[in-house]
Amino acid sequence: DQQVKQNSPSLSVQEGRISILNCDYTNSMFDYFLWYKKYPAEGPTFLISISSIKDKNEDGRFTVFLNKSAKHLSLHIVPSQPGDSAVYFCAARTGGSYIPTFGRGTSLIVHP
């Protein structure tokens, strides 16, 4: 039973355009959400996070939006660059456990 779902295995975007990666969750106890980025032959690296008390967090070209009522979050990358091509993992955790649950990932390809 997947508690964190990334329903799009892949996404293709033109350079300069917006990339939107989506993530849904089922556990209403999740209160902290993270996005990780993974290049081939490397380990995942932390990208951006958001607490459940917020609905938006921005860091440069990356913005994460959280819709608690819909149990949905999204990562926006504007403008997209070819170097953003990677697998993006959504993760969520509860405050009590500190142990995140990961989604299956979305492979983003940004075409020049």
Added chain:
Amino acid sequence: EAQVTQNPRYLITVTGKKLTVTCSQNMNHEYMSWYRQDPGLGLRQIYYSMNVEVTDKGDVPEGYKVSRKEKRNFPLILESPSPNQTSLYFCASSQVSGNTIYFGEGSWLTVV
């Protein structure tokens, strides 16, 4: 430099031959964990440890063992590897109270 180091990075082994993948972190993190990444399945947690001598099963612990005798080390042991354990393995660590997980570069394991 803060890092999580795994060894070996690449290994081909035969069914039934015991092997150990080592993991070491230099950040004095309490939490350490092992994940496996398989196509279409994302990151699945195998085992985790919240501190020395404290280990717990993750989502897919069958066929694996771990130990946490020292804070910095968290080896993954495959007592009798089978072909279905062919995968990409990641070790990770974080502070228990922290929000960011640091991953190693991954260990490619092939069991024939």
